Structure formats: structure tokens, C-alpha cells
Amino acid sequence: MSTSLSHIREIERVASGAASPRDEPVVQSWLRCLNDYKLDPTIAQEAYIVPGSKLREHREQAEELIRIGRSGLEGLFNQVAEQNYVLLLSDARGVTVDFMGDPTFDNQLRKAGLYLGSEWSESRAGTCAVGACIVSGQPVIIHQDDHFDASHIGLTCTAAPVFDTLGDLTAVLDISQLRSPTAKASQQLALHLVSATARRIELANLMTRTRNDWVLRLARSPEFLDVDPDAAIALDGSGRITGMTHGGFGALARSMNIRGLQTRNFLGLPLSEVFDIDVDDLPNFMRGRPNGERLLRAKSGLVLFASAIAPVVSLRTPAAPEARLPRALRDLSQGDATMERVQTRAAKLATRRIPILIQGETGSGKEYLARAIHDSCGDNGNFVAVNCAAIPEHLIESELFGYAPGAFTGASQKGKRGLIEDADGGTLFLDEIGDMPFTLQSRLLRVLSENEIQPIGALKARPIRLRVVSASHRDLAELVKQGRFREDLYYRLNAATLSLPALRERQDLSWLIDQLRARVEKENHESYRIDTTARAALLAHEWPGNLRELSNVLRVAAALSENGLIDSECLPEHLFSEAIHSLPGEDDALRQALRDCGDNVSALARKLGVNRSTIHRRLKRLN
Template identity: 85%
Template sequence: MVSTLSHIREIERVGMGAVSPRDAPVIQSWLRCLNDYKLDPAVAQEAYIVPELKLREHREQAEELIRIGRSGLEALFNQVAGQNYVLLLSDARGVTVDFMGDPTFDNQLRKAGLYLGSEWSENRAGTCAVGACMVSGEPVIIHQDDHFDTSHIGLTCTAAPVFDTLGSLTAVLDISQLRSPTVKTSQQLALHLVASTARRIELANLITRTRNDWVLRLARSPEFLDVDPDAAIALDGSGRITGLTHGGFGALARSMNLAGLSTRDFLGQPISQVFDIDVDDLPRFMRGRSNGERLLQARNGLVLFASAVAPAVNLRSAVPAQPRLPRALRDLSNGDAAMERVQARAAKLAARDIPILIQGETGSGKEFLARAIHDGCGGSGAFVAVNCAAIPEHLIESELFGYAPGAFTGASQKGKRGLIEEASGGALFLDEIGDMPLALQGRLLRVLSENEVQPVGALKARAVRLRVLSASHRDLAELVREGRFRQDLYYRLNAATLSLPALRQRQDLGWLVDQLLARIEKENGASYRLDRAARAVLLAHDWPGNLRELSNALRVAAALSEGGVIGTDSLPDHLFAEPAAARPGDEDALRQALTDCGNNVSALARKLGVNRSTIHRRLKRLN
């Protein structure tokens, strides 16, 4: 066992930049403890057990997680019986909400923090398996003097993350011992067991939460396909991905050369974008078929075994009524499956004071959704929208934060309230947040952390209380990696993410055309009617500019219409000029191209570089 003094000195040397032979996750955690949490390795902290009332709150909130995970914990505990291991299931805040261990050692386990109610968040306990796993989202071994706090250096702890179906960390599963062999490699089997159990808990959670969806189980070999697959995907009736076992699917994605994508990026995508199948192909992967018939090919050529489970729909029992969405959110779509998922999630989040990041292509309606969230939760106060890309860089500071009287040359002698202060008591919507100058991101972070804003040139800060909604068409995580967006601000804004589908992917395009046209009629005090040919052109277009492009096209068409009738001659010219890569030619050419691809619409779409929905629209139009 290493001495306390030598352990403290090693951590201090690492903090000063010395090279250490320890694993990278350990070094990274030590540096977070020193630099971010300001922990002192010389000050030992006893394990912290939350008060009974607080523990009850954590367990109530994790009730379903505990129920789903219990069988996995019991199976794992039976596997390691007699080896003095303790199992901890911690919630996303690091508090142990379920526990299995030898009651003979209760007093020792409680003192060491290997007990129900112990909190192992990194900022409280220092480097530990649960805390490091919460930060990294990866399985980790923190063995003996890997621990930051000297009171924990006798322990060996191994943990794996458990993600929910949408990719958020929901729990950490930990397997620990009070005493163990000195060699860290002695815990490799524990790492394998805890990661496998976490994967099974994710699968059980996916099956529980997606009873009305297809579930596609995936494995590299057929032996355990139906009982212990490598990963699983939930699919709605249109074949779009609604959920994943994120730990297992992430490993498969790396095998498919998709390592640059987050598992969240697959949500809402058609299954045909990942594998060479459509939703209509799923029945042939159900049980009863031979393994040779249940082979699935990924887009990169990787072959996997697949097992499909049909939705568990009981036709004899009435379908429970879905909770009614607030009017503001309900009016955003009409029967599009991807949008309905966004609306349902937004309705749940709207009632909580949680920062929301809205992702989507330019013009896809991010501000409409943000405004609907504010209105839908009965939000009082103003909704203040700020386009960070539209305000000149030299003005954005004074526009956001305001300024004191005479703060700079040309400033008003009365000063000016900034947009952040204008939004106090309501909601601040920061559109295209990825374009905010790096220097101002730190000031915005302070506003969000301290709930106060200091105008330019002012000596005192002013208190503000507001909800922050932000949006971007750019990949903020990539900007963080490039050093162009602050990581701490990214995590502050990205408590929850809503991803809007592009207009070309939506199933309610006809309804949207009618809604936007009705809005133009109200603005112009006139009545318009689309003839059949003009509507067909609108429905066949891919709309790279999304709702904004559609709205502009309808405004032009209304202005050019004769007697309120919008025909093809009223539509903008660009709607008739398709890109060369997407132009299949006349009807015969399209049908021949489809025949050449074995009548596989997915294969033809990939060959032409367009979506399957585009091919279907063109076939329908030609017919």
C-alpha cells in the first residue's frame, strides 16, 4: 500500500505538469479535482452518505430505474458471490439508489461509502469510479491509489455508464471491494462484467419504454442474439430510429466506421440510412427464421445478425389517451412522427426550468419551437429572441448586456437596457449561438451561473431571472473540439437537446403549405388557392432552405397569382431547376434506374445522393 504522503506528492507533481505512468482517465480526473473543484489532496474527506429524507427523494425519482436494473444487479452479484464485491447503482447525480453487499460487513462498507445513499460525484469525493464515469461516459477502473482522496486509496472500484434510450446518462453501475490484490489488471474481469450488465440494463429499459415500437437486436455472432445482443434499436412505424442502447450501439458504430458520430445523431434517422433495409423488411428478421436468413448488412459492408421484435400492441384493450399538448406546441405539426416526438419531449421539458438546445438545419423552425415552448408552459414575461449571427460583432456586447450612461463614445447619455435584462422574468432565445464571439461566451456563462448581468461600463451587476433557450444549425460539440466554443457554456446550454427534422423529411408537408398560405392570406387580407399542378411542384421540391424557403416561395406565388389562383407560372423559377446529381430524367429513365438497382428504392436514393422520400415523391409525381 502506498503511503499517504507519497500519494499526495504524486498528485501535486501531476498538477504541476509532471508525466505520470497512470491511465489517462485517472490523470484527467486528478487535474479536474485540482483545477475545477479546487480539492486539496492533503485534506482527507470521509465518505458522504446523504440524509435519509434526501435519499428517499433520490430513490423515488429513480424508482423505475431501480426496478429495471434490479434483475441485472442480482445476476451480477451471483456471478461474483464469495469474492467480497459490493454493487452500487448510482443515479445521474452520483447518489447510490440501490446496493448489494454482504451484510456482515455493513459497518465497514458504510464507513467506506460502499453503501446505500453514498454520494460519489467527482466534485465531492474526488477521483472515483462513479464520478469519473459520470464525466467521461466511459467504463473505468479506479484502483486503490488511483483515488484522489487518501481515505479511499484502499478501495478498488470499477464502473460503467447506463444511458437512457435518448443518449443521456441516467445511472452508473459500480462494482467495488474494500481490499483487493495490488495489481490493477486484477479488475479486468470486473470491468467486463459491469459493462455487460450495464448493457443488459439499457436493453431492458429500451424494451420497457418502446412497447409500441419495433425493436431490432443486433449481434456480431448468432449465439446470444435473442438473449444478450450487442446492441438494440427501437423503430417507429415509418422505420425511423426512436431509441438505442447507446453503450452497445456506440461500439457497433465504431465497427461501422461511424466513430465520428454521437449515438444521438442517429435518433430520428431512417433505418435505411444505417442498414440496407426498410421498415417493411423487419418481419423477416423475427424469431423462427434461420440465422442465415437473419443477416443484416450495414452501409459500410459490415454484416451483423439481427432479431426483430414486433410492437407489443394489445388490440383488445383500448389505447390509453395521450396527454394533450399545449396549443402552442400542438400547432407545430400535423401527423409527422418525428415532429410528434419532438413536441412530446418539448412539452415535458417546458414545465421544468431546464436549458434547452434546439438543433436543426437553417430555416427548419427553431425559433417557432422555442416560442412554442415559452407559450406552451404558460410562461410569463417577454420572449426575447437574439440572432447571434445577425448582430455585428462590435455591437453584440452592448446589445446583449446593455451599457451604462456615457459608457463609450457615441453611447446614449441615458444608457441602455440590454436584451438579457429585457428578457428577465421571461425567456431569452439565443439563435445561432455557435456564432457568438468566444470572448463574450465567458460573460454569458457568468450571467447563467450568477443570475446577474453587468452592463458595459457599469460598476454594479443587476439581478436577472430568465429561462435560456438556444439554437444552432452547427455542431456545437465539434466547435468545442476545435476550441471555438467554450465547453463549460456548451454543457450549461445543453441540459436537453431537441432536434428538428428537415422539411424534406416531414410527412405533413401538404398541411404546412396550407398553414403558411393561410398566414399569408391573413397578412394580405386576400384569399388564395393552389391549383393541382402547383401543389404537386411544391410537394416534390426538396426545400434545402426548409420552412423559410417554403414561406418565401408562397409569398412570391401569392404576389404573382392571377385572381388569387396560384398556378405553376406563379411559383419561383428555382423550384423547377433540380440539381444535376438529383435529376433522374424522365419517367423511363427513372424507372430504368430503379430496375438497375433491383427495384430497391434505398439503393437508388444512395446512388443519386438523395433521400428515399425524394424518390417516392418523384415516382408519385410521374405517375
């Protein structure tokens, strides 16, 4: 019997409830693949590499994580040199955002999916180390035919989770080989190394984010207290826990006989509830005393060695309580009061599967907000965006719902999985929902009310579990009055509404300009500067196209720039003509303004805040 056939039959036996010699994490993952993701073990799928534009998006969102984790990856890669290991750092959605491997094997690694941009989410790749780690939050070895998909059974993959300071899984570190010894025990050292490196990345992240907090490092032995502690916690000025290295502290919590509590349950607790000290004792644990004398006793009686690092700014009095927004939502604005209200409301909604309707002008960032909500919710499924106005009406039903094999003339004999089903376990974002054909609105309503989907031509409906976020620049209530949008669907979609401000109304426009400029820099791998005149024009413009218009203007400006300098020559003329048009009686006013400046074009340009060439062009038109 072939390896693939025996593998398939073993999975079928597990599905029928038969006992299996496999590790429990493997069995549970196989069952999820069959029951939750509806994957077919008889259909081998090649490794999936996300398109370049999607990879850039994932890497942008993980930029700080990549920077913090890079030294940890390099250290681990040096430890396993000559062993043909590949290191993958994936984000919480299973997409590889950083990678280290022998470049002489690039073609083989890319084909196997051990490469930058590969997606190893369980719903797409089946049982794999990254996907299983994302779901379980635990280190895991998926060795050879532990993999669900037969195309991956030559690989051995070992992964460990990386949590942020608040306990949310933010990344997975994976160490893999194309070929390895048959015994799964051969990867125990790899498991130890990858877990230790993940712990170090968590520590580096904590130290980066807690400059205004105390940090208390903890270790079971004094020798590694200051160089490689087992765990660390951050504390505010009143001695309450504000963050921690969750992987390491979880292990210590088990040593302290603390069971049944997630590490995030410690957030907000006073230090004195966990250890026999309070905030005033922390200076006694700072450097200056021998490590062996810095002993700390847990409430359980466990004795640890501790090292305290004082905040950069001393916080001896309790700070006012501050809502901690998830990173994805926090990065949407800086200092705009309207956006801050939207972000706070979105953060509360993100933890619940409540349908959300986002309203705002075209280009105001509705998809950015929807994706941030998805990234903040902790779900492991995909974010699937559907522009209801962009799909031709005769295709939208099959695109959304999929179809069974041979469902209609021209249909694929293999059938097709619809976009709604792709979002199972994650978030379905329906952009421009007001443009959905009326005939399909009733089918969508059934999906939302029954939590099931029936592909075209299928005999049975399939259960699904997803979050629905919809968006429109149109007034849906008015469409309901006009009979163009179902009233029952409208009330189903807008259980909660978030309204985005237009760009011209935002108080953080200068910050947004720099954020989008930085994005263009990453796309082009070049640096750009915006001079004062150009920035003034960007700030003065009304931006009817909102973020989309601003992004396009900056991309064109970058392409036209010389030596990375974006000046007024790089921007559309209409941005500057607005300043001149603001003068009453334009032609006469311009001539008079020039006379007032002693016929000095440079002086007039400075006065109007425009470039000299703009004045010259305008004067030329006036002869």
C-alpha cells in the same frame, strides 16, 4: 515515506505537468479535482452519505431505473458471490440509489462509502470510478491509489455508464471491493462484467419504453441474438431511429468504421441510411427463421445478425412529430395545457446556460421545476438550493460566498466553502430572490457578470461556471420600481421567465393527488386508497397553499387513515365545510336541505358530497 505522503507528492507532480505512469482517465480526473473543483489532496475527506430525506428524493426520481436495473444487479451479484464485491447503482448525480453487499460488513461498507446513499460525484469525492464515469461517459477502473482522496486508496472501484434511450447518461453501475490484489489488471474481469450488465440494463430499459415501436436486436454471432444481443435500436413506423442502447450500439458503430459521431446523432435517421434494409423488411427478421439466416449488412459492409420485435400496436404510417421531453420535465404534469407549455419551454432552455426566473404562487412547485431543469441539462455538477428568505440576513453573505480562514471573529480557521461555489459546474437555485438583502445584490450581480466568486476575506476571486435559476412569488418588476431590487440584477436574472399556474387552475389535479399520494406511500412504506367523497373534496378545494398545502393534507390524512383508507374523516373539516358554505343562508339552508331529504342525514351527506359526521357536527353547532 508514508503511502499518503507519497500519494500527495505524486498528485503535485502531475499538477506541475510531469509525466505520469497512470492511465489517462486517472490523470485527467486528478487535474479536474485540482483545477475545476479546487480539491486539496492533503485534506482527507470521509465518504459522504446524503441525509435520509435527500436519499428518498433521489430514489423517487430513480424509481423506474431501480426497478428495471434490479434483476441485472442480482444477476451480477450472484456471479461474484464469495468475492467480497459490493454493487452500487448511482444516479446521474453520483448518489447511490441501489446497493448490494454482504450485510455482515455493513459498518465497514458504510464508513467506506460503499453503501446506499453515498455520493461519489467527482466534485465531492475526488477521483473515483462513479465520478470519472459520469464525466467521461466511459467504463473505468479506479484502483487503490488511483483515487485522489487518500481516505479511499484502499478501495478498488470499477464502473460502467448506463444511458437512456436518447443517449443521456442516466446511471452508473459500480462494482467495488474494500481490499483487493495490488495489480490493477486484477479488475479486468470486473470491468467486463459491469459493462455487460450495464448493457443489459440499457436493453431492458429500451424494451420497457418502446411498446409502440419496432425493436431491432443486433449481434455479431447468432447464438446470443435473442438472449443477450450486443445492441438494440427502436424504430417508428416510418423506419426512423427513435432510441437505442447507446453503450452497445457505440461499440457496433466503431466496428462499422463510423467515427466521430455520438450515438445520439443516429436518432431520427432512417434505418436505410445505416443498414441495407428499410422498415418494410423488418418482418423478415422476426422469430420463425433460424438465427443464422437473419443476416443484416451495414452500409460499411459489416455483417450482423438481427432479430426484429414488432410493436404492440402496429405503426405502419409515420406518426406526427412529437417533442421528446427529458424524463424529469415530463413527470411534472399530465394533460395540463399551461404546464405543457412551461415544460416545452423549459426543455429548450435546459440545454443552455441562460438565467431563468420562475414565477408562481407560494407552494406551486418552483423548486420542483428548477430541479427538473437541472436534471435535464446534462451537467455533472450539484443542484444547490438557497432560500433567500430563510437565511438570517447577518449570515447570508458567508453562507452564499463562503469565507477564507480566519476572515472574521468567530470564523473557522479552515475557512468555509460557500453555497455558490458548491454549485460550480451545476445549478444554483435562488428561491425567494426578492427577499435577498439589497447590499448583497451587487455581489451576486458580479458573480453572474464575471463568472467568478470572491469569498469573504479572500485575496483572489475564483472562477466558477454555473447555471442560475431564481424564483419568487413576488413581482420583481414592482420591487425594482420601489427601489428594493436592483434593476440591473433583475434583467440579468430574467433572461427567460417561466410562470407556473396555481394548483386551482390546473387540469391534472386528480393526477397530482395520486402522484403525491404515491410519494407518501414511499415515505411510509404503506399503501393508501382515497375514497370517492374524499377525492371530491380534494378536487373542489381552492388550494391557496398549492402543492405544499396538498402534500401536507395528504401526509396528515395518511397518518389518520385506518387500514390505508383515506376518507373524509381523515381530511381537514374546512375542505367539507366549503361545500356547505356554498349554500346561501347557511343555517336555514342546511335545515331546509335536511327536511327535503326526509330528515335523513345520510341522504343529505350524499347530496352535498360530504361525510355524515360533517353534517352531524354542523347540526350540533346549530342545536
